[in-house]
Amino acid sequence: MSRILTFVFRRRGHGGRWHWTDIATWIWLIGGTILMFGPALWLVASSFKGPAQLAEFPPTLLPYIQQTAVVEGYDAPLPLYTATLEDGSVEVLAEIRRIGVNSQMVDPENPGERINVNIADRSPVREIGFATGNYVEPLVANNFLRFLWNSVFVTTMATLITLLTNSMAAFALSKYRFRGRDAVMLLIVATLMVPLSVILVPLYSVVNATGLLNTLWGVILPTVATPTGVFLLRQYMLTIPDELLEAARMDHASEWQIYWRIVLPLAAPALAVLAIFSVVWRWNDFLWPLIVLSQREHYTLQVGLNTYAGELNVQWHYILAMTVVTMIPVVLVFVFLQRFITTGIAGAGIK
Amino acid sequence: QDKVEVRVMWYSDGIEGEVMQDLLDRFEKTHPEIDVVLDNVAYQVIQEQLPIQLASGKGPDIARVTNLKEQAEHWLDLRDYVEDPAYWEANFGDRFDWMRPDGSDAIPGFMTQLTLTGGFANKTLFEQAGVEMPGDGATWDDWIAASKEVMESQQLPAAFAIDRSGHRISGPNASYGANYIGDDRMPAPIDDGTMTFASKLVDWTNQGLMLPEVWVSAAGTTYRAAADDFINAQIPFYYSGSWQIANLSTKIGDAFDWVATGSPCGSAGCSGLAGGAALVAIKYTRHPEEVAAVMDYLASEEILREFTERTLFLPAHKGVVEAGGLNFQSDDPNVAPALDKFISASTETLPFADALPAWKWANAYYGALVTRISQVMAGEISLEEARTLMDQDIADQVSAASQ
């Protein structure tokens, strides 16, 4: 069974020996993992960096904070540095203050004696540490739960409606012959062409006219009729054998039941794909909610997150942290849904 | 008793949102009948969404805005609502023209902060290189020459950088005698003053003195700041503006000493360019009285002083400025001198620069400048071609706007 699953390149791959395709596969996978996941992991690591460290050149891989030591005679903990002394020896010293290019330092073991070090000859002692404030502060300060709820609401409703309406339309477009079918299909595909960011103003006018401004439905509705979804589902449903529908018709099923009980379950892989996309899109939607929602109680996470983007300064440390937080649910959804993609079962009922 | 809700659309570059929230909380305690909601938004919302809202007669009650003049028709005239219009005239009167139609006497709001473009120098780098920092009255050439020395001695990638923004180079342009405003208050053709500084910039870029990626690696009017390079001690000199003070302070920390330098001089003066954000009342509010109450509170000297001290902004309140003695809340020894420097530099702006914020076509000019000069730096067009194109861009904008 297992080797039935193996694929195009499997020709000589089995039998225990390694075929070049196996090696290529693993090179691709490992390389891909580094390339795809590496930057993302780095993003997560960076989200624990303080603002200063984020701006730091060259960037570090991991978040660090400078070590400090409490030194006798000084109230505040002092930052630690490795300093190269005049005699060439290297020591860990605590800095009292820096004046120009000179750093006044003290040996934590021996607080009495002050040492002057040129700042070019010292480097901070740092250890991996997490600026958890990046997470805590926005979460505490910013009505986060409210935003979360709004996002969940928007994402869930939009995804459900998307799946429902798109699959219905795709069903009609793939399994019925009627006049104007090609025209409808064409229309739907044609509207893929203009990006949302371009028709924002007209769309705003429409949403304004329908009274949906500053409501979550104003965020949900314009996005659910996504032509992409219809297109995707239709193409998949074309591969579902008509005979199954006919069998159901013979079983006294109404067209609605055929759609609901036969076509929908069989389109599960495509639906899962669309559901994943929809969740990702709606969850990450930013531009459109920004336009519709101008009142804090309606903000979605992404909108809330972007309040850290100012005119002249962007508080990246908060944005990164919140990006990571907002990513968690979608990752979970993906992990949950992706298993449905594996089953290409549509053809299985047919001889 | 129903509370009246007043919505404030607010964006933050730093901690000012928190400060404002704090101030408003205090306001609500004393005014239980008013519920002030601070809608923190991205600057993009102010820039892109608010205009649409305003055009369709909607919007918040109060907003923090930077595009003041262009949208002046939407601001509410608070003259009939505030307690003491004279107080407003006295303390904010100078800037009202930035935010009301030409010839109007409305009181649309007040500047929450003033900004002024100006330079920053990495004092430590200069010291390490053993180069004397140019003093007051030093020209752009002096500064670049000094920075160049530092760059060479410290093996830095560049000598200086200037933010990629038409606004940022307009102060220096003015210093070289530029004037954008024609006699009819319509845009004048690009003049030699502008071209002088532009050609300097291009030369500096070609010579590798100016950090190339800031201007070259972007197209159109995209804003790019070089703050991070300064923060990382990659450039000894950085021309940006007063708003960077808080940012530099947090991110540089103790790494090196830095100073504000004001604007270097050109042939015509040593001008920076003022600007800033204003809190304005929106004409479409249903509760002008309450809005005015909030505005009165926020504009009061005491509150504004506290706001300024906590946010490290330049004050725009005449009384506050004149009273002086601001107790800026920062441990950083570099901050207070820098702020002082900017306050004193604000007296050196040239009249043309002062006129710009209240001039309708400034943005058209800025856009053309930054778009085309970048192209010259990238080697796509020559400076002469750029001049024609800039004139043409501006003319196009004007004609499009008047259709």
Place this chain on the structure above:
Amino acid sequence: MAGFGKTLGRAVTWPLTLVARAVDPPLRVWQRWTGTGGMAAVFLAPNLAIFGVFVLIPLVLNFVYSMTGGTGILLDQRSFIGMEQYGRLLECEDYTRRITCREDQFWTAVTNTATFVIFQVTLMVTVSLITALILNRNIRGRGFFRAVFFFPVLLSPVVVGLIWRWILQRQGLLNLITVNLGLEPEVWLNDRFYAFAATVGVSTWAHMGFYTLILLAGLQAIPRDLYEAAEMDATPPMRVFRRITLPLLGPNFAVVLVLALIRGVQIFDEVYVLTGGGPGTSTLYLTQYIYEVGFASILRNPGLAAAASILMGAVLVVLTLLQLWFSRRAEGRRAR
């Protein structure tokens, strides 16, 4: 976990099932009354209604915008000027030299976008296809790798642009590596070629998971016995791929090509953050141009932006129709 997932799935779908059951009787009556043709209308209605209001009307409005002038935002504040905006976009003194065009940046954006799309779509389709093929193999940890390749899709474009700018900037991660390898550091984003390659690469990085998933779903639907038949025929792997996998992947491949093309032409956010269109104007793409003209400055020219977007849409429609025409031919051959 699986059991929990099932329960959860049921909990979510249960209300929907109830609704689905409730609507059945009335729909049955409707079906008897109108026949299956009428049912097609029922199935299309919700989508078309939402679609009409929120997509079609704005599109039409957009077209109207393209024929108005001025800086007003709402239609009633704008004056009708006919096709002037189109004229302005298309006007050139010498069509061989972009610089002589009235909107030279538009033409720059058009050529840049065309080049970008050619490279990006090719790369995107190739990479997603290879990845889909590999993920379709029976390898250990398939689920994990699938998640890995999909992960960047979860990131917002702004964050994508940002991460890569940090990697590619003068003192970024990449230069850290090159320096450690003993090479000269390079200001990647200041180089025409590298910047262009970066936009192609980064946009592929960010979106390939999307297309991989679509292709993967398609691969799963190909009957296995066909591969067995091919194996009996001693078909070399590449030939199996070309002659069996590719053709049978047809419909999904069409989806991917069309979507990749469309989204390629519409590329914006991540590039905007990554290169901002630079160096110079060498990665200035159409949507950025439209954005700058129509939104970025306060002196917006929505009419011009709308006209540009309509032109862009028109070109896309033509390309897509061509594409669909090809895939329709393939569709004729589909399935048993």
Place this chain on the structure above:
Amino acid sequence: MGRIVLKGITKSFGNAEVIHGIDLEIGEGELVVFVGPSGCGKSTLLRLIAGLDRPTSGRIEIDGEDVTRVSAADRGLAMVFQSYALYPHMTVRQNLSFGLENTRMPKSEIASRIDEAGRMLEIGDLMERRPTQLSGGQRQRVAIGRAIVRNPTAFLLDEPLSNLDAELRGTMRAELAQLHERLATTMIYVTHDQVEAMTLADRIVVLRKGMVEQVDTPLGLYNQPQNLFVAGFIGSPNMNFFRIRATGGSAELPGGLKVPVPCDGEVTIGIRPQNLKLAVDDAPALEGEIRLVEALGAETVIHADAVDGTPMVTVLSGQPALGAGQRIRLTFDELPHLFGTDGMRLNPH
């Protein structure tokens, strides 16, 4: 319940007409079998009756009611598809219950019907499996079960047994016969299998290129085929045909055996292989040379070429010691079938 009448049915796909005007009456409770060569339109006709396709012209009545425009779901028929068409995402049980749930039948009733069908079709153990986990034969049985549980006005079965092994096919055939007897439901049954057709059918409809060639009882068809096509199609191995000129009331078969013929001129003489037997040595006989001997154990099929080259087949019982290349002499007792030049039967009924 279950009288089905077709009137002047035609069906075209695009320009190609595949059913050319069929009239047919199927009585209540009758089991009618459609036979005919591959591609002759059996499945198409069945689909028209089912309501899955609309006839291009003509009229379909069920129990006197015109259902031509009624949808498949509302005709109350059940169908077993040639390709099974099981719902791949449902278990066997769900496959069986799906049709019942659509009629809002009580749960207990559904369960009992399914149990019964499961027992009858020996798929009781497979109830929780999905179609992918079944062998071909098991799938076919589930498909039949799905029709049975519905208790329909009429069954439409498109080659329901074609994928079963011989043993199971025999059993299932008997089951179907019993089922039909018990339910007395009208059944229309498409098959390629002569034995199925002969044993199950009340009447057989022989189709050819979208036309009805003959409708009759199995033995009627066998004994009195109306034309050459039916004669050749019914019966296995096929009937032997000899095309000869008849003169003076008789025709001479290759080898010299004479057959009385009621008319003069060109005729085709048809003799079933089972009716041929080895001739006594000196009697006049059909002569030929053996080409191939197929020993089936109980009987032996002998393919031979008559002296004039006409191929002929005979079935001899047992395992006679004959081999390829040997000469063979055959004769027959029963009157052969006679067909005219137009292919129509000449014998009296």
Place this chain on the structure above:
Amino acid sequence: MGRIVLKGITKSFGNAEVIHGIDLEIGEGELVVFVGPSGCGKSTLLRLIAGLDRPTSGRIEIDGEDVTRVSAADRGLAMVFQSYALYPHMTVRQNLSFGLENTRMPKSEIASRIDEAGRMLEIGDLMERRPTQLSGGQRQRVAIGRAIVRNPTAFLLDEPLSNLDAELRGTMRAELAQLHERLATTMIYVTHDQVEAMTLADRIVVLRKGMVEQVDTPLGLYNQPQNLFVAGFIGSPNMNFFRIRATGGSAELPGGLKVPVPCDGEVTIGIRPQNLKLAVDDAPALEGEIRLVEALGAETVIHADAVDGTPMVTVLSGQPALGAGQRIRLTFDELPHLFGTDGMRLNPH
């Protein structure tokens, strides 16, 4: 060319072992047929030989070479799939030529092979159609054609004719027989059809639940079934079995007919339906009551219950005037088959 040897082959899917140790030798140019009930592992065994699955244990040799670990592509065999597995996106011609193109055969050679196969299988007119545009039978023929053109070391055919109509199946069977004769290529053939098995096979392998029950020539199997299973499985209708106690060298069938038995004790007596005939009135006979009469035209199958209730079937030639409910008395000439309590044959070979 084409000697295939299986040694101790077993195959498990997960925990379920479906092939339990099969040893088999298939000679060069031999045509071996696998028969057995549905689900007994015929297809699985074929796939193991093809190399599409790997045996769990055991060893497969082709022409003396161990190919157990060799991939299907390199075994040089051709297979006709039970599910056709035609490439849906290719025309018939492309389907046929696909395998040949892999071998870098000259174009003209490919074309001529395809033409020949097209002629042989009567699919010459369909060359430019796609599988969707073919009837089931036509698809099957294309699938066979695809194997034929390859000219393989051996053919593996998984029920290749199961979807053809009777007539075509007969023709195809003959064609296959000729093909085999002409090519002299080894063929392994899975079928449910007794006639196919008997007429085509050089040897028949009877499988049951993943085990080989008997391997023999068709007539060998028919005449000397080694055990009850084979006796029951081969021959249609199934052999009648009577389980009786034998005493004193003979056993008494229901009705009183005596059969000599070489030993005492419980035995099963097997009599083929075709060997039963109507008894002369007064002779001792097998007696029973007719339950069902199936008239097939040339012969009539009579299902009856013996007096002790044992069901029995007889096949009478022609159309005897018998009906359900009538008493029937049967006798036989040939020696019946005898099986012991262990189900093994007792008769001498």
